[in-house]
Amino acid sequence: MLAVLKKIYNWLENYWYHNKWQTLITVFFIVVGAVIIGQMIAKEEYDVVVLYGGPHQFTPNETREVQNALRSVMSDDFNGDGEKNLQLVSILLMTQEQIDAEKKSAAAAGKVVVYNSANLIQNRSLFSSQIIAGDTVICLIDPNWYNDIYENEGFIKLSDALGYTPDNAIDEYSMYFADTEIARYFTALQLFPEDTILCVRRMSTAVFFGSSEKLRIHYENQLQMFRDMMSFKVG
Numbered sequence: 001m002l003a004v005l006k007k008i009y010n011w012l013e014n015y016w017y018h019n020k021w022q023t024l025i026t027v028f029f030i031v032v033g034a035v036i037i038g039q040m041i042a043k044e045e046y047d048v049v050v051l052y053g054g055p056h057q058f059t060p061n062e063t064r065e066v067q068n069a070l071r072s073v074m075s076d077d078f079n080g081d082g083e084k085n086l087q088l089v090s091i092l093l094m095t096q097e098q099i100d101a102e103k104k105s106a107a108a109a110g111k112v113v114v115y116n117s118a119n120l121i122q123n124r125s126l127f128s129s130q131i132i133a134g135d136t137v138i139c140l141i142d143p144n145w146y147n148d149i150y151e152n153e154g155f156i157k158l159s160d161a162l163g164y165t166p167d168n169a170i171d172e173y174s175m176y177f178a179d180t181e182i183a184r185y186f187t188a189l190q191l192f193p194e195d196t197i198l199c200v201r202r203m204s205t206a207v208f209f210g211s212s213e214k215l216r217i218h219y220e221n222q223l224q225m226f227r228d229m230m231s232f233k234v235g
Contacts, residue, residue, distance in 0.1 A: 045081065045085070046085045046086060046087040047074065047076075047077060047078040047084055047086060047221065048070075048078070048086045048138070048222060048225045049089055049134075049135055049136045049138075049222075050070060050086065050087070050088050050089070050138045050139075050140065051089050051130055051131075051140065051141075051201075052090045052091065052140045052192070053091045053093045053127045053130075053140075053141050054140070054141065054145070054192070055092070055094045055102075055142060055193065056191060056192065057090075057092050058191070062188070062191055063088050065187075065188035065191075066188050066189060066191065067086050067088050068188070069186035070086050070088075070182075070225075070229070071084050071085070071086040072186075073182060073228050073229060073232045074086065074225060075224065075225075076224070078221035078224070078225075079221075086225075089136060091126055091130070092119075092120065093123055093124060093142060093145055094120060099115055102115075127145070131149055131154055136201065137200060137201050137223065137226070138198075138201075138222060138225060139155075139198070139199050139201055140196050141196065141197050142195070142196065142197070143195050143197055146197050146199070150174075153202065154202055155173040155199045155200060155202055156173070156200050156201075156202050156203075157172045157173055158172060158173060158174070159172065161200045161223050161226055161227065162226075162227060174198060174199040175198055175199075176194070176196065176197060177189070177192055178190075178192070178194045178196065180229065181232055182230075185232070185234050200223070
């Protein structure tokens, strides 16, 4: 028995000496692959994704409350997985004027707030990526970031999504979220700043030129959720 174990030990020692780095690299890729696959399996597929870009930094609890409020008016389980799942993608965007105002307000209250400039710049890039090629369609945006997208024809007309233009619309493409009945009713939705603009992103080029019917259906489902939000009535 000892002879057999010694033979196995000598073989392993010889193998490790000649193949150490190949073995380590192989194990590394196996571990990384297992992690990626595990994340893909565990990743939740959302029926609806709503994008917010503005100066309010949502806490995890606030995010859940907003998601619950919006999900409660969702008319259907769009992806057919048995659950209505909605995600709020919240990106902190602030102008220098907003930063200065927050610091002044904090100082008056005897507090100090610090903003990471590099993170804010990165957030702008992330927000642009979401607008250009992301899977978000329903947008809640601070007015400071609305015009750039509007000027580049990034939104569709409200009448194209709803079949009509609301009387209290700002223009053909947008309205203040605070002016909607759903925002007035749900306390959680009043966390958005009063000047937050509600608008609908134009179908991304990835969907428009792509051949995936799944992407087109996803876009249409987002439009239906927008109509669900706008048709909400109390009582």
